[in-house]
Amino acid sequence: MGGTSDAVVVVDFGAQYAQLIARRVREAHVYSEILPHSASASEILARRPKGIVLSGGPRSVYAEGAPRVDPGIYRAGVPVLGICYGAQLIALDLGGEVARTGAGEYGRTPLTVLPAPKGSSLLAGWPSPNEVWMSHADSIVAAPPGFEVTASTPGAPVAAFEDAGRRVVGVQFHPEVVHTERGQELLKRFLHDMCECRPTWTRSSVIEGAVESVRSKVGAGRVLCALSGGVDSAVTAALVAKAVGDRLTCVFVDTGLMRAGEAAQVEETFSRRLGLDLVHVKAADRFFAALGGVEDPEEKRKRVGELFIRLFEEVAKERSDARFLAQGTLYPDVVESGGPHAATIKSHHNVGGLPERMGLELVEPLRLLFKDEVRAVGEELGLPEEIVWRQPFPGPGLAVRIAGEVTRERVEIVRAADSVVLDEVRRAGLERELWQAFAVLPAVRTVGVMGDERTYAYPVVVRAVTSEDAMTADWARLPYELLERLAARLVNEVPGVNRVAYDITSKPPGTIEWE
Numbered sequence: 416m417g418g419t420s421d422a423v424v425v426v427d428f429g430a431q432y433a434q435l436i437a438r439r440v441r442e443a444h445v446y447s448e449i450l451p452h453s454a455s456a457s458e459i460l461a462r463r464p465k466g467i468v469l470s471g472g473p474r475s476v477y478a479e480g481a482p483r484v485d486p487g488i489y490r491a492g493v494p495v496l497g498i499c500y501g502a503q504l505i506a507l508d509l510g511g512e513v514a515r516t517g518a519g520e521y522g523r524t525p526l527t528v529l530p531a532p533k534g535s536s537l538l539a540g541w542p543s544p545n546e547v548w549m550s551h552a553d554s555i556v557a558a559p560p561g562f563e564v565t566a567s568t569p570g571a572p573v574a575a576f577e578d579a580g581r582r583v584v585g586v587q588f589h590p591e592v593v594h595t596e597r598g599q600e601l602l603k604r605f606l607h608d609m610c611e612c613r614p615t616w617t618r619s620s621v622i623e624g625a626v627e628s629v630r631s632k633v634g635a636g637r638v639l640c641a642l643s644g645g646v647d648s649a650v651t652a653a654l655v656a657k658a659v660g661d662r663l664t665c666v667f668v669d670t671g672l673m674r675a676g677e678a679a680q681v682e683e684t685f686s687r688r689l690g691l692d693l694v695h696v697k698a699a700d701r702f703f704a705a706l707g708g709v710e711d712p713e714e715k716r717k718r719v720g721e722l723f724i725r726l727f728e729e730v731a732k733e734r735s736d737a738r739f740l741a742q743g744t745l746y747p748d749v750v751e752s753g754g755p756h757a758a759t760i761k762s763h764h765n766v767g768g769l770p771e772r773m774g775l776e777l778v779e780p781l782r783l784l785f786k787d788e789v790r791a792v793g794e795e796l797g798l799p800e801e802i803v804w805r806q807p808f809p810g811p812g813l814a815v816r817i818a819g820e821v822t823r824e825r826v827e828i829v830r831a832a833d834s835v836v837l838d839e840v841r842r843a844g845l846e847r848e849l850w851q852a853f854a855v856l857p858a859v860r861t862v863g864v865m866g867d868e869r870t871y872a873y874p875v876v877v878r879a880v881t882s883e884d885a886m887t888a889d890w891a892r893l894p895y896e897l898l899e900r901l902a903a904r905l906v907n908e909v910p911g912v913n914r915v916a917y918d919i920t921s922k923p924p925g926t927i928e929w930e
């Protein structure tokens with residue numbers, strides 16, 4: 416997919432820094448690919464990058480075994496931008512100096528832009544001071560020979576340095592985070608001016624590339640696609656349908672553990688609106704039977720996963736002419752499993768955890784895309800907003816939002832509660848700001864009083880989090896008025912509920928889901 420676009424390689428020095436940079440590059444309409452720092456210069460250059468970005472990282476350049484980059488990249492004539500740790504590596508590799516000054520900087524920091532006497536600074540014309548976001552302990556105290564120092568902060572005498580002739584730049588601050596006022600502008604100048612990348616990574620080129628690669632892989636074959644009701648599998652199906660038309664069969668396994676209206680929405684969108692061949696497997700009874708008496712969260716996951724596979728295998732056997740299985744694997748999964756050319760993806764990242772031993776070859780049209788790009792593609796393909804902006808939902812469904820045994824009665828309670836939570840969040844206009852908002856049913860009951868009567872019923876826990884990528888999350892500071900409405904509606908409208916609590920745990924130490 417990146418084949419026809421100009422590409423930039425982001426070298427990853429750890430943590431989540433590289434993914435955020437890669438996303439920002441793509442927001443500037445340039446294709447980006449992440450490679451581990453252990454990649455050799457020839458592996459990096461084999462991608463024919465028009466630019467290389469060295470990411471930040473969690474370590475000190477002086478720590479034992481601190482990651483380095485193959486210095487061959489500096490000799491290739493390709494522009495290089497080092498960010499934070501990456502800038503310190505450039506300084507070290509090319510003859511500058513990094514010191515433990517003891518004056519680290521964290522968070523918002525005023526940046527003084529210095530007049531660059533020669534060449535074109537990426538910071539040219541910036542107001543001074545302006546706000547950048549810093550996170551460093553060591554500091555660059557001398558730029559390498561031939562470089563201009565173009566900015567400083569109170570704790571970083573060399574906050575930005577540049578050799579315009581060689582087209583190598585280092586910035587101690589993080590242009591990829593939103594708190595750096597002109598961060599995206601700096602990235603754009605690097606990409607469009609210094610690297611001369613064309614801004615060709617657009618929704619339509621992404622779709623064209625994905626459709627083309629599905630077509631060339633599948634040829635005249637038939638494809639199966641498991642739909643979950645979520646955005647990834649929906650966009651996968653829509654892209655594959657665009658590529659192979661009626662040679663796609665979608666399979667929706669109704670586990671009885673889905674959110675309210677999910678099954679109907681999948682039918683409406685894929686069968687009626689898009690006219691796709693949809694097999695609707697109604698299997699709630701089998702799932703409840705499999706979950707009977709099970710309280711352990713891992714056991715629940717295992718049983719749901721196994722039954723899902725068995726049901727899918729049954730469909731695959733009936734459709735034995737299908738040779739391909741379409742899955743919504745995303746780029747972050749690919750990066751975490753060792754790069755786009757790595758052979759295996761962690762099984763829990765696959766839709767429904769379907770195994771390859773079913774004898775179906777995988778088709779993964781979202782393999783190069785981030786979640787926000789998947790949503791953009793979904794919008795472009797005309798999928799309904801409710802699907803495109805649907806919040807993530809765990810594969811085992813409501814089974815892992817019920818502590819203790821999963822019974823029909825308890826699923827009904829948590830489903831109705833979930834629906835109220837989402838409805839109120841939508842009304843408050845907060846749906847897109849939150850990563851997720853949902854209800855959890857704990858395994859206790861509490862005493863209450865309603866209409867002069869004593870009640871002994873379930874509490875519901877409301878969980879709402881903000882997050883960039885689900886690796887970390889913060890509890891959402893929902894307005895009190897919204898919490899108040901939730902408390903009233905949940906108790907009044909959901910039979911069996913007499914109390915509402917709000918979960919104020921971040922991740923870590925908590926996880927987003929309760930199980």
Ligand code: XMP
Nearest residue numbers: 807808809810811851885922926927928929
């Ligand atoms: P946790 O609870 O680990 O969840 O903080 C992180 C994100 O992943 C979702 N999640 C799952 N998604 N299958 C999935 O496809 C699963 O088994 C699963 N478990 C958790 C969760 O909703 C959150 O967005």
